[in-house]
Amino acid sequence: xxxxxxxxxxxxxxxxxxxxxxxxxxxxxxxxxxxxxxxxxxxxxxxxxxxxxxxxxxxxxxxxxxxxxxxxxxxxxxxxxxxxxxxxxxxxxxxxxxxxxxxxxxxxxxxxxxxxxxxxxxxxxxxxxxxxxxxxxxxxxxxxxxxxxxxxxxxxxxxxxxxxxxxxxxxxxxxxxxxxxxxxxxxxxxxxxxxxxxxxxxxxxxxxxxxxxxxxxxxxxxxxxxxxxxxxxxxxxxxxxxxxxxxxxxxx
Numbered sequence: 001x002x003x004x005x006x007x008x009x010x011x012x013x014x015x016x017x018x019x020x021x022x023x024x025x026x027x028x029x030x031x032x033x034x035x036x037x038x039x040x041x042x043x044x045x046x047x048x049x050x051x052x053x054x055x056x057x058x059x060x061x062x063x064x065x066x067x068x069x070x071x072x073x074x075x076x077x078x079x080x081x082x083x084x085x086x087x088x089x090x091x092x093x094x095x096x097x098x099x100x101x102x103x104x105x106x107x108x109x110x111x112x113x114x115x116x117x118x119x120x121x122x123x124x125x126x127x128x129x130x131x132x133x134x135x136x137x138x139x140x141x142x143x144x145x146x147x148x149x150x151x152x153x154x155x156x157x158x159x160x161x162x163x164x165x166x167x168x169x170x171x172x173x174x175x176x177x178x179x180x181x182x183x184x185x186x187x188x189x190x191x192x193x194x195x196x197x198x199x200x201x202x203x204x205x206x207x208x209x210x211x212x213x214x215x216x217x218x219x220x221x222x223x224x225x226x227x228x229x230x231x232x233x234x235x236x237x238x239x240x241x242x243x244x245x246x247x248x249x250x251x252x
Contacts, residue, residue: 004032008074011081012046013037016130019207020078025049034071058107073118076126078210079108086141097144104148109155125168128213129156133176169217175206176223
């Protein structure tokens with residue numbers, strides 16, 4: 001029997017990251033889970049279920065390096081940590097801009113930079129990032145969030161080509177809005193949730209897609225599937241897609 005793979009999951013104390021961690025913890029023959037996040041209660045729960053769970057706040061300088069000193073070199077990295085705030089571009093605070101760009105873009109880049117040398121040396125490894133359809137089709141009041149996810153798309157597209165010769169796969173999951181507390185924290189008006197209603201994705205749908213990528217790596221996964229078509233149409237005819245999708249965009 002082969003040795004279990006070391007899996008590092010960021011953002012594992014909420015939403016998709018937590019759901020993925022719980023799925024992998026159910027398969028201890030294949031995976032050893034190293035879970036990070038900020039929620040104390042979920043950290044304890046993950047530990048009780050068999051994870052090496054470390055409370056981590058990536059807004060603290062040096063936190064990333066301290067984390068990597070405590071864990072072995074990962075075979076699989078799932079980058080799920082992220083933050084969002086939906087606000088008009090002229091009203092959003094500098095602190096919110098910096099927080100989104102740091103956690104959604106800079107931290108994934110700096111984490112990847114640090115774990116790549118070991119993967120390249122072994123000529124194997126897997127990187128899975130949670131992106132967003134917002135990085136492909138932006139909506140009102142999501143300018144900074146969309147910019148952060150668009151930056152992640154650009155980074156992973158280049159990264160994929162760089163590491164292909166080293167046996168390292170790079171996958172990005174691009175979900176539409178997910179029914180998690182993230183929606184309520186990002187849009188405290190409640191308009192976004194109300195306008196989307198039943199169109200919100202379930203956490204299970206996204207978590208299952210992430211887990212499937214471990215056995216069947218793919219360049220990207222769009223959820224729901226129609227979103228992949230929509231984003232391609234948007235690139236060809238943005239004004240038409242913006243008009244058709246207006247009722248799903250955030251209300252004022």
